[in-house]
Amino acid sequence: MIDLNQLAEPGSAEEEILRRIDLARLPRHIAVIMDGNGRWAKARQLPRVEGHRAGIASVREIVETCARLEVPVATLYAFSVENWKRPRYEVATLMMLLKEYIRREINTLQENNIRFVPIGRLDGLDPSVQRELEWARKETSQNSGLRFQIALNYGGRAEIVDTVNRIIALLREKGLTDFRVDEEFFSNHLYTANTPDPDLLIRTSGELRISNFLLWQVAYAEIHVTRTLWPDFRRRHLFEAILDFQGRERRYGGIDESEREMFVEAGEMPIEE
Numbered sequence: 345m346i347d348l349n350q351l352a353e354p355g356s357a358e359e360e361i362l363r364r365i366d367l368a369r370l371p372r373h374i375a376v377i378m379d380g381n382g383r384w385a386k387a388r389q390l391p392r393v394e395g396h397r398a399g400i401a402s403v404r405e406i407v408e409t410c411a412r413l414e415v416p417v418a419t420l421y422a423f424s425v426e427n428w429k430r431p432r433y434e435v436a437t438l439m440m441l442l443k444e445y446i447r448r449e450i451n452t453l454q455e456n457n458i459r460f461v462p463i464g465r466l467d468g469l470d471p472s473v474q475r476e477l478e479w480a481r482k483e484t485s486q487n488s489g490l491r492f493q494i495a496l497n498y499g500g501r502a503e504i505v506d507t508v509n510r511i512i513a514l515l516r517e518k519g520l521t522d523f524r525v526d527e528e529f530f531s532n533h534l535y536t537a538n539t540p541d542p543d544l545l546i547r548t549s550g551e552l553r554i555s556n557f558l559l560w561q562v563a564y565a566e567i568h569v570t571r572t573l574w575p576d577f578r579r580r581h582l583f584e585a586i587l588d589f590q591g592r593e594r595r596y597g598g599i600d601e602s603e604r605e606m607f608v609e610a611g612e613m614p615i616e617e
């Protein structure tokens with residue numbers, strides 16, 4: 345049961361937005377491109393890494409809120425395969441912050457029944473980071489609430505290529521030469537295997553790009569872009585994104601529900617399987 349009191353103070357502005365959300369129609373998977381940490385720091389004349397440090401508070405709040413809303417899956421883009429191009433000090437700080445986050449948050453993750461699932465080319469990360477990730481993954485693997493996927497050394501194209509190679513190896517191992525791969529089979533061999541595709545993709549800081557994030561999985565996601573920079577992104581902004589999502593009409597390539605009726609009556613609609 346979703347406990348609204350845990351999500352907003354009675355009488356607060358957050359509660360007002362929360363009340364407008366239809367809790368029966370929440371996204372099953374929310375994906376987030378956390379952007380704007382550098383700009384947040386720059387606006388305060390701070391080093392870029394301070395933006396990442398401040399961004400951790402947003403990660404904490406958003407993950408906890410998704411768990412309390414009983415959203416099944418949230419995926420946060422923390423480090424892309426392209427992010428190695430950043431200054432060495434920035435990369436090292438991001439990795440350190442990640443390790444710190446795991447150690448500090450493990451209890452909160454457990455208390456909120458959250459499963460921590462790193463995705464990406466994890467073997468390309470420093471062994472000390474890999475060990476922490478694996479530790480947190482194992483520690484939380486029995487939790488049945490929110491599946492918190494954190495994308496690290498992640499690229500959407502890299503994921504697709506890795507999936508193709510994994511499937512080739514699998515078929516070779518099984519001696520299958522005339523097996524036909526379909527979309528479902530392919531989906532179930534991605535890093536995100538057996539999780540629903542994102543219904544909602546949030547990008548902070550106003551940029552209108554997908555940036556190589558979950559390329560296969562976002563095929564039908566509703567995209568919500570906010571100008572808010574990631575370190576300023578709070579529960580209220582998440583509620584606004586969900587409200588925006590609930591106001592969209594999802595057609596998956598079909599037609600408007602209200603128009604559909606007319607075509608059904610005219611015998612114009614194909615028989616549904």
Ligand code: FPP
Nearest residue numbers: 378379380381382383399403422441442445
């Ligand atoms: C993009 O901002 C953000 C990142 C590349 C890193 C996101 C990482 C965190 C929020 C912290 C690490 C997360 C965890 C869970 C420990 P940017 O630097 O590209 O911002 P800019 O476009 O303003 O320069």
